[in-house]
Amino acid sequence: MPELPEMENYRRMLSGSILNVPISNVIINREKSINVSPVEFRSSLVGSKVIFVERRGKHLVFHLNDGRRLLLHLMLGGLLYMTRGDEERPSRSTQIEIEFGDTVLYFIGLRLGYLHMLSAKETDEVLSQLGPELLDRRMTKSRFIDLMMKRRGALKSLLVNQHAFAGIGNCYADEIAFDAGIHPATKVQNLNEETLEQLYESIHKVLKEATDGGGYMEMPFTQDDHLTGSYNEQCKVYDREGEPCVRCGTAIVKVEQTGRKVFFCPNCQHEQ
Structure with a gap:
């Protein structure tokens, strides 16, 4: 599932491609991916x-010039792809296609994901359920520590809890825990202030490096995109079961924790 770095990577590329370009056509191949009728969805967007x-x-939020919003959540398996001019369309089936002149934005794999047309108020109501952004400038180290000291439970379970903090999923929770040298099953109430400070630093380091590295998803965003997915090769533990730890050489282990896959180094990461 796309996480914060993948969605931020998409946001950056979209911001340089589609802003202020009138929408010339909309194609809907799967009605369940939207929240209004295809006729209403299309008529509302064309010309906007x-x-x-x-x-x-x-999530990505597309702010329209009439004040409404398109709220996108790719969920599991969702991707974005964009073509320009006479470039070939993606080989995979698409659920929604939005044309910005000769640029076409394809929404792929929206079997669980969605693209909803909402008012500003409705969008705010949906997103109000999310926890704070970990890379927001207001999320200072002291505020982070204060929030963490009020929490209980396993570290990984907390990091992937979107009501606690928004944007982190399975991949980066494991990568952050590894960078901080903390076992993913460690109870957060057992972490001292020094360890929480290290965790804060690891969160910033991993998320920023992953975003600048294009995230771990392998499908490019455009035909000439060589950035998206590049961070996959830089992952230290996620999906690296049996491979040697980059720090100590011990084989990376995969276990299951509350229904989630967890990857870690049993030598470098200790439960506290």
């Missing part, structure tokens, strides 16, 4: 412009 693309957690 996206004036701003915002990321909130794992």
